[in-house]
Amino acid sequence: MTLNDITLAVLAGGQARRMGGDDKGLIPVAGQPMIQHVLNRVRQPGMAGMIIANRNQTRYAELGLPVHNDTIPGFMGPMAGMAVAMAEATTPLVLICPCDTPNLPADLAERLLAAMQSSDAEAAVACDDEREHPVVILLKRELLGSIEQFLAAGDRKIDLWYGQHKVARCVFNGAADAFANINTPEQRQELEQQLLA
Numbered sequence: 208m209t210l211n212d213i214t215l216a217v218l219a220g221g222q223a224r225r226m227g228g229d230d231k232g233l234i235p236v237a238g239q240p241m242i243q244h245v246l247n248r249v250r251q252p253g254m255a256g257m258i259i260a261n262r263n264q265t266r267y268a269e270l271g272l273p274v275h276n277d278t279i280p281g282f283m284g285p286m287a288g289m290a291v292a293m294a295e296a297t298t299p300l301v302l303i304c305p306c307d308t309p310n311l312p313a314d315l316a317e318r319l320l321a322a323m324q325s326s327d328a329e330a331a332v333a334c335d336d337e338r339e340h341p342v343v344i345l346l347k348r349e350l351l352g353s354i355e356q357f358l359a360a361g362d363r364k365i366d367l368w369y370g371q372h373k374v375a376r377c378v379f380n381g382a383a384d385a386f387a388n389i390n391t392p393e394q395r396q397e398l399e400q401q402l403l404a
Contacts, residue, residue: 216292244309
């Protein structure tokens with residue numbers, strides 16, 4: 208499989224309580240909404256894309272990609288968004304990224320695909336030297352039924368679901384900053400200063 212077998216799905220469906228409830232994906236950073244930085248860094252030529260958002264869908268649609276909302280009510284977390292992405296994608300692989308990680312590695316898709324293939328795994332999760340980043344993951348779309356069953360049982364803990372499958376770990380050494388989530392206005396300001404420096 209190649210990068211053209213991947214659909215990039217950016218999750219923008221959270222409530223962003225630490226940002227005062229503002230829609231994080233649309234918060235401007237260095238002149239662009241935060242989600243645009245994610246798309247610019249991760250989406251490769253020829254790669255399909257979509258946005259999973261539970262509000263401001265018209266504004267997200269202005270970015271030129273299909274926008275879908277969670278089908279499970281009540282802000283059920285990233286796994287609900289992952290399920291929608293896998294249901295809507297037409298490619299065999301889906302790359303999940305959150306909208307608040309605007310510094311992701313530019314070779315993310317390539318390296319996750321290589322890790323998945325070399326381990327003959329069902330998924331590949333990004334890690335830095337310190338920890339896993341469970342919402343930055345490349346998944347086989349055929350895992351959709353498994354996610355739906357897991358959510359239907361009332362489970363939400365992503366790590367428990369991963370434990371049911373063969374997941375390759377793709378380590379990005381020295382790249383902890385690349386996976387940093389922007390959760391507060393202060394972090395947004397710091398990021399903007401870095402990008403404009």
